[in-house]
Amino acid sequence: MIERSHLNIIREVEKQGSLTAAAGSLCLTQSALSHAMKKLEMQLGTDVWLREGRSLRLTQAGRYLLGLANRLLPQLEHAEERMRQFAEGERGTLRIGMECHPCYQWLLKVVAPYLAAWPSVDVDVKQKFQFGGIGALFSYDIDLLVTPDPILKPGLQFEPVFDYEQVLVVPRDHALAKQAFVKPEQMSYEVLITYPVAIERLDVYSQFMLPAGVMPKRHKTIETTDIMLQMVASGRGVAALPRWLAQEYAASMAVVPVRLGAEGIAKQIYLGAREGDLSVDYLRAFIELARSL
Structure with a gap:
């Protein structure tokens, strides 16, 4: 009863926002699209959409079919592409x-x-x-x-x-640069620069500061590694990065990697x-x- 064409229509209507736009995207006439879905609704015995003025709202059954379309159609498309490649x-x-x-x-x-x-x-x-x-x-x-x-x-x-160690990267003339490792409480005086990621997914928070009940003085986010380390080198803050990456930049920038805690933070x-x-x-x-x- 439920055919791939029905799932394509439901996904495309949700994506395009209207039957007219979906019909154009699928190279169908609007009447053909509407007829196909009305026939499916009759077979299923339930509505897929409810009309609200000129717009359509998915019913509970329609939302279920949309979820099915979002799961199955990418797999079918992926399989077809693989078969074509073979x-x-x-x-x-x-x-x-x-x-x-x-x-x-x-x-x-x-x-x-x-x-x-x-x-x-x-x-x-x-x-x-x-x-x-x-x-x-x-x-x-x-x-x-x-x-x-x-x-x-x-x-x-x-x-x-790949195994690596997460470290704190500080300016070469920073007081922490001379230490064997950084203690969590010392972070409360630092401006921490990180990528724009939720703090619960940042190891410097989840494995280092938060267990000690510590937060940085300020927290800034920067998307690119180059700019982040330029900021660190100019004394605008500190950053937590893999040691191998910090060492690469230390060859050309005035930055130094320092262990986070006496045991360090091991990652893979x-x-x-x-x-x-x-x-x-x-x-x-x-x-x-x-x-x-």
């Missing part, structure tokens, strides 16, 4: 999602040798997702997720590929994928290469 002897595109701002520099070191080894595979990197990284994997918007904080879900598998970068895709040769090869570098 038929034409192509490999396709490896779509990588980033949930780790500073990991971009690490990723570049993996992508270059990967592209050389797999000339028939393109790589696309996405950093913003409508429903977050996990949602992007489930909705087939990406094939791999780079994250330091994996969330275990049925149907997904996360593999650690993970690559997450759908379990069913782990047998795809070029995806598996990317994971193995990332682990070897």
Whole structure:
């Protein structure tokens, strides 16, 4: 009873905002679209939309079908694209999602040798997702997720590929630069510069300051690593970053990495994928290469 065309219509009407716009997007006449949905409503015995003036509002049944469309259609489209690639002897595109701002520099070191080894595979990197990284994997918007904080879900598998230490980056002439490690209470005097991420997802908060009941003097957010470290070097604040990244910038900027706490904060970068895709040769090869570098 419920056909793929019905799900396409429901998704497109929600996306476009009207039957007329959806019909144009789907290359249908508005009457054909309306007829198809009225026939479905008769078969189901319930309305999919309620008319409110010139607008449409999904019923409870309609919202259920919209959720079904958002789950199933991306999978069908993904499968069809894979089948086309197999038929034409192509490999396709490896779509990588980033949930780790500073990991971009690490990723570049993996992508270059990967592209050389797999000339028939393109790589696309996405950093913003409508429903977050996990949602992007489930909705087939990406094939791999780079994250330091994996969330275990049925149907997904996360593999650690790189170990690193999270450190505090301070100006070279800062008093903390001469210390073996930073204590949580010392952060209350500092302006902390971070990426625009919720504080519960920032290790310097969740694993260092918040357990000690400490907050920084001020908190600023900056999107780009280069500008963030320029701010640190000019004495405008301090930042928490991976040690390997801080050391790279320390070679050309007046910044110094300092351990967070006596034991430090040990982290790992993970690559997450759908379990069913782990047998795809070029995806598996990317994971193995990332682990070897």
